Structures are given as C-alpha cells and as structure tokens.
Amino acid sequence: MNFDLDRIRERLSSLDAVPLLALLGILAGLISGLIIIVFRVFIELILNLLLPEHSENFEGLSPVIRGALPLTGAALLGVGFHYLAKDDRRMGAGYVIERFNLFQGAISLRSLLVQFFGAAATLISGLSMGREGPAVHLGAAGSSLLGQWARLPNNSLRVLTGCGCAAAISASFNTPIAGVIFAMEVIMMEYSMSTFIPIILASVVGASLTRAVYGHEPAFAIPEVQLGSLMELPFVVACGVLIGCLAAALIYLSRACYDRTNTLGVGWRFFLAGMVTAVCGYGAPEILGVGYDTVDAAMIGSLTVSTLLLVMALKIIATSACVGAGLPAGVIGPALVIGAMAGGLFGELGKALLPQDSNNTMYVLLGMAGMMAATLQAPLAALMTLLELTFEANIIFPGMLVVVISSLITSQVFRQKGIFQTLLEAQGISVHVSPLASHLHRVGVAAxxxxxxxxxxxxxxxxxxxxxxxxxxxxxxxxxxxxxxxxxxxxxxxxxxxxxxxxxxxxxxxxxxxxxxxxxxxxxxxxxxxxxxxxxxxxxxxxxxxxxxxxxxxxxxxxxxxxxxxxxxxxxxxxx
Missing domain, CATH: 3.10.580.10 (CBS-domain)
Structure with a gap:
C-alpha cells in the first residue's frame, strides 16, 4: 500500500495528473461543502433561538439588546483572542491568499477551529461582517488538511486549497461558476488548464450539497429583471461610478482603522469595533449581522430613500471598523449589502425619471455586483455571481458596464487595491508572485x-x-x-x-x-x-x-x- 501511495504522490507531482486531481477535487468539494453547511446550520440554529421570527431579524430586538449584543460579543471575542498566539488570530480570505502564495496552501486544524468558532461568535453577535470570508477559510483549510494528511506534494496541495475555496463560495451562494472564478481570480491569481477541472468539480460538489440541504433556490429571492431601454444607460454608468467611490471608501477606511488600532491590544480593538457597531446598529438595526434580509427588502423596493442612505453610510462605517480591527469574519457579505443599498438609490432615481422603464431590482443587483468587483478587484467573479443569482442573460449587458466602471474608479481614480491585498500589505506581507514562479509551483520535484x-x-x-x-x-x-x-x-x-x-x-x-x-x-x-x-x-x-x-x-x-x-x-x- 505504501508503494502505491508513493506512486500516486509521484504522479501528482507532474502536470498531466488530471484524473487524479479530478478525484481530489471531488473529495475536496465534499469536505468543504460539508464544513460550510455545518457552519451555516450552526449559526442559523443559534440565531433562530436568539432572534424573533427568523435568523436575520436583528431589527426585531429592543434598542438596548441591539446595542448590548455586538458590544458583548466583541468583548468576549477579545478575551478569547487575547490568549491566542498572534499568528492564530489571522484568518479569512486574505489569510488563505497568504498561505497559498507563501506556504503552498498549508493550513492547520487549529486555524480551522479558531475560524469556525470565532466567525460564528462574530456573526451571532450581530457584528457587521459576512460569512463568505470565513467560509473561504474553512473550505480551504478542510481541503488543505486532506492533502497534508495524505502527504501529497505541494503542487497538489495548492490545487486542493483552490478547490476548497471554490466549493466554499459555491456552497455559500449556490453559484458554482462564480466559485470557480473566485478561487482562480482572487485566491490563486492564476488560470491554468491543469487546475480548472478539479476546481470545477469541487465547485459543483459544493453547490450540490447546498442544494440537497437548502433546495435549488438561489441565495436571494429575485424578481424578473431586465434593462428597460437604452435611456437607462446613463444611470447604469453613474451607478458604476458611485459604487467605485463607495468601494474605495470602504477599502480606505478599513486600512485607516487597521493603521490606527494595530498598536492596541486585541481586546481593545475588538471592543472599539463592537462599540462602533452598537452605535451604528442603534441608528439603523439593518446593519447588524450579515444583512441579507435587508438586501431582499431592497430588491422588492420596500425601503425608503432615507433608509437606503442611512443603511449604506452606517454599514460602511461599521464594516470598516470591524475589518480594520481584525474580527474573524468576512467583508464580502457587507460589500454586497452596501452595493445593494447604493443600487436601490439608483433604482428609486430611475423610477422617478423613467417610471415606465426602470427596474428597481436590476439596480440593486448591479450595485451588488459592482461593489463586489471593486472591493475585491475581481470583476469576472462578480459578473458570474450576478449571472448565477439571476439566471437572466439580460442582466449581463448592464452588469458588464457597472463591474468595469466601478473597478476602474476604485483602482485607477482612487488608487486602491483589492481589500485583501491592501490589508496584507498593511501587515507587511507581499504576495506578488511572478508568472514563472506560478508555473514552477504547478510541478513537484518528483516529476x-x-x-x-x-x-x-x-x-x-x-x-x-x-x-x-x-x-x-x-x-x-x-x-x-x-x-x-x-x-x-x-x-x-x-x-x-x-x-x-x-x-x-x-x-x-x-x-x-x-x-x-x-x-x-x-x-x-x-x-x-x-x-x-x-x-x-x-x-x-x-x-x-x-x-x-x-x-x-x-x-x-x-x-x-x-x-x-x-x-x-x-x-x-x-x-x-
């Protein structure tokens, strides 16, 4: 048996081990998908016990509890993280990018457990963060641990890490194509034929597990959408410009919060983030937690202009404080909520000026895609997410405009990099890898x-x-x-x-x-x-x-x- 395993490891060191990598991709999708489902169910069960009606109804809590919950959660997390080593406190999609590029995708079981329970506590406390960043970490860690347990060569371990990321995003949003693109565009930062097949299989398996548990419905309830007429194009372009400005503001404020609080102890950082979230949550309870129920409300046009503005502004402030403090959860979910609010504003403007043609839901979706693209600097992943969330090809034309314009505004006008790269640079970590190095990382020495x-x-x-x-x-x-x-x-x-x-x-x-x-x-x-x-x-x-x-x-x-x-x-x- 040892001989066979050695032959398998040697085979995996080469570029042409696609059948074996495909099998590993399926296993990675199973492991990552199961971890994400357990993570999501765990959070939802507790929130269903704490919140009235449903697991995102922080608005149903009394003002006192709305303020006390994030503050208490942040304080308890600060105490717990105080006893962790400094390296054990780092997690999320940015951490996975670092481990992939500098440590061949090796992630420890300890890191997985800290991310699981830390992110769960963050989200249950209503702190303004999302579950997709932790999902990426958990999926990548589960797949990486599989490769480390089997003592696979590092080139295969890197592929497994990418498979875990794809399965995690696929399982979170029920978007298998977007999961593939996200893994290769954001985490791996490379495209190669030898990794496409295992990552696609992992993403499909992750989505299949989610559909087996939650059904075939997409992550958001979306009415029919389409561009009413070409007269809306100026609004679409303006929407892209605004989204680019908001993404730049989110990235800049997150970096500024990190720079100003990094010298403080972890307990004080978390407490300050909890205090900011509590104050913002008192003014707009919609900003607490993930906030996808607020996105659903924006899509059907049930939020007023003042509510859209207030939630958008306070969500940016609260999220920047939480991300800058290093709380163990993600920024993708809050970015989608901010984009949805901004898109809802343009939807209201379109209804006022072009009442026959404007579609409020379309602008909410465009705002979400644009904010995701500009914040992560991942336009293709955002566009694929938009397509899979709507199952509507008509949204692609305006979506391409918003995704490109928002990304250019953020990167070229405001000179902001993606939020993961920005925070890694703030920590003194460079993950720039040359094309030659990427090519050589795909082959093991045994080959x-x-x-x-x-x-x-x-x-x-x-x-x-x-x-x-x-x-x-x-x-x-x-x-x-x-x-x-x-x-x-x-x-x-x-x-x-x-x-x-x-x-x-x-x-x-x-x-x-x-x-x-x-x-x-x-x-x-x-x-x-x-x-x-x-x-x-x-x-x-x-x-x-x-x-x-x-x-x-x-x-x-x-x-x-x-x-x-x-x-x-x-x-x-x-x-x-």
Whole structure:
C-alpha cells in the first residue's frame, strides 16, 4: 500500500495528473461543502433561538439588546483572542491568499477551529461582517488538511486549497461558476488548464450539497429583471461610478482603522469595533449581522430613500471598523449589502425619471455586483455571481458596464487595491508572485528529479569504486556526517578509475578521495519530496548552489534520499 501511495504522490507531482486531481477535487468539494453547511446550520440554529421570527431579524430586538449584543460579543471575542498566539488570530480570505502564495496552501486544524468558532461568535453577535470570508477559510483549510494528511506534494496541495475555496463560495451562494472564478481570480491569481477541472468539480460538489440541504433556490429571492431601454444607460454608468467611490471608501477606511488600532491590544480593538457597531446598529438595526434580509427588502423596493442612505453610510462605517480591527469574519457579505443599498438609490432615481422603464431590482443587483468587483478587484467573479443569482442573460449587458466602471474608479481614480491585498500589505506581507514562479509551483520535484544516484563516502577504495560503477549511476552523492554534501557525475569517477588502470595516475593509491579527483563537483542542499520546482529553485538561490537533493523523513532524524534536481532540469522543464 505504501508503494502505491508513493506512486500516486509521484504522479501528482507532474502536470498531466488530471484524473487524479479530478478525484481530489471531488473529495475536496465534499469536505468543504460539508464544513460550510455545518457552519451555516450552526449559526442559523443559534440565531433562530436568539432572534424573533427568523435568523436575520436583528431589527426585531429592543434598542438596548441591539446595542448590548455586538458590544458583548466583541468583548468576549477579545478575551478569547487575547490568549491566542498572534499568528492564530489571522484568518479569512486574505489569510488563505497568504498561505497559498507563501506556504503552498498549508493550513492547520487549529486555524480551522479558531475560524469556525470565532466567525460564528462574530456573526451571532450581530457584528457587521459576512460569512463568505470565513467560509473561504474553512473550505480551504478542510481541503488543505486532506492533502497534508495524505502527504501529497505541494503542487497538489495548492490545487486542493483552490478547490476548497471554490466549493466554499459555491456552497455559500449556490453559484458554482462564480466559485470557480473566485478561487482562480482572487485566491490563486492564476488560470491554468491543469487546475480548472478539479476546481470545477469541487465547485459543483459544493453547490450540490447546498442544494440537497437548502433546495435549488438561489441565495436571494429575485424578481424578473431586465434593462428597460437604452435611456437607462446613463444611470447604469453613474451607478458604476458611485459604487467605485463607495468601494474605495470602504477599502480606505478599513486600512485607516487597521493603521490606527494595530498598536492596541486585541481586546481593545475588538471592543472599539463592537462599540462602533452598537452605535451604528442603534441608528439603523439593518446593519447588524450579515444583512441579507435587508438586501431582499431592497430588491422588492420596500425601503425608503432615507433608509437606503442611512443603511449604506452606517454599514460602511461599521464594516470598516470591524475589518480594520481584525474580527474573524468576512467583508464580502457587507460589500454586497452596501452595493445593494447604493443600487436601490439608483433604482428609486430611475423610477422617478423613467417610471415606465426602470427596474428597481436590476439596480440593486448591479450595485451588488459592482461593489463586489471593486472591493475585491475581481470583476469576472462578480459578473458570474450576478449571472448565477439571476439566471437572466439580460442582466449581463448592464452588469458588464457597472463591474468595469466601478473597478476602474476604485483602482485607477482612487488608487486602491483589492481589500485583501491592501490589508496584507498593511501587515507587511507581499504576495506578488511572478508568472514563472506560478508555473514552477504547478510541478513537484518528483516529476523531474534524477533517481539514478548513488550515495557514497568521500573516501572509497578502488574496489568500492568498481562496485559503484557497475550500478551505472548518473550521479554520486558524496556524504559528510551521513548527509549528502556534494554531487559528482559518475562519469568523472569512471574516467579517473580508467586512468588508474592505464597507469596515467599513481597506482600506489589505496583509496580515492572523491573531493580531490578531477571532476565537476558542487554543493547540494536538501528539499523535501513534497516541494515544488519553485521551492527547489529558491533553495538553490539561497544557498548559491546548482542542485538540490530530494529527501523525505522515514523516521525521526532519518531521511531517505530519492534523487537529484539540478538548475538545468528546472530550466529544461520551463522551456518545454
């Protein structure tokens, strides 16, 4: 069985392991989808007990409870997080981006548990955040843990992490296409054919599980929508401009809150965020919690202009405070609510100026898509979300305008990056990966290493040299203190032995020092069998060597050496 697993791991190291990756994608979708459903059910059960009528009806609470709930929740979270290590406090989609790009997608079980219960407490307390960011973390962690348990190579672990993200978004919104695009556009920041198939399968499985539990209805109840006439295009363009400004404001305020509170203790940060949310919730209880019931109300046009304005403004303030404080929940849900309120305002304006043509629901949806696109800098994922939420092709034409305009306003006019990248940069974390590095991360060292090696001591006898050459290795791994220190072409030893036999070299030698005979030698440093080609290249550059030897721990402090990877091997693979 171990032999078979080793063969599977080796197979997964290559680019053409699509069937195996497809199977892993299905398993990742199952694990991630189940985690998301348990997470969602857990929150909804508790909220149904706490809130009157339904799980989002914070408006039904008395003003005193509306203020006390987020403040108490934030205080309790602050106490709990005070006893966590600093690295354990970081979570959400931004954390997944960091782990994917800098740590090959490895996420711990501890991180999953902290995210699950931390996000649940945040959302149950009515703090102004969403469940999609935690869902991305939970889905990615579940899939990553599967890969780590099976000791899969890091290139496959990265694919599994992307599969978990896709399944999480798919299960959250019942939008399988948007889940795929979100994983590749926001988390992985790359598109490749070798990852498309497993991620698509994971997303489909995640959506299937959600539909089995919650039915086939989309996340929002949406009436029929369409663009009434071309006379509405100026309103659509203006809507995109406003959404871009709001997204820039949300990103800027979140960064500003982080910069101003980062030096405070975690307890004080959370308490201040809870206080801001409590004050905003007192003025507009619709901003508490996820707020999707408020989105539904905006779609049917039951909110007044003053309510739309108030909820939009206070939601931005409360969300910025919560995101900047680092509370363990997400920003995608609040961004959708803010966009819905802004779109509702344009819907009311359209009804006043073009009463025969304007469709209020359409503007709410356009606002949601535009805000998601501009806040995350993910226009394609937002557009696919819009299409899958409405099942209406007519929405794509105005949706494309709003998504593009809002993204350009945020990024080009206000010079704001996506909110995840902005907060990571605020923490001093850079996740910029070159196209070459992305390509090399897709292949494991097991796919290109030369296995025809022989481990030898620095000093050998002529008889030992003959025995070694009979095995016809390509490379000799010269060992020092039981570990490879240099590599030498076996052909150089063969030439030296031939010279001894011809008498060209002193025949009185009783031993051969492999560090002194003529030949091409270089130092080698180790990499794990699970490493990618990019990790091998980074190890070479760091140690200033031209090759690494591939090893795996077989027992404590005991390593088995599998092969050799040279810089030329990596360059040859890239050229192919």
């Amino acid at each position: 290109v290493m030369d296995r025809n090696i022989c481990r030898v001591n620095q000093l050998i006898t002529l008889e030992e040299a003959d025995d070694i050459l009979k095995k016809q290795p390509n490379w000799l791994m010269l060992e020092k203190d039981g570990l490879p220190s240099h590599h030498l072409p076996a052909a150089d030893l063969a030439l030296y032995v031939s010279s001894l036999e011809r008498g060209d070299a002193p025949a009185t030698e009783v031993s051969i020092n492999l560090l002194e005979i003529p030949g091409k030698r270089d130092n080698v440093v180790p990499v794990l069998l699970s490493a990618t080609l990019q990790e091998a290249l980074e190890a070479m550059n760091k140690a200033n060597v031209s090759a690494v030897y591939v090893r795996r721990m077989s027992a404590p402090s005991i390593y088995r050496v599998f092969g050799l990877v040279r810089r030329q091997d990596i360059e040859h693979h890239y050229q192919i």
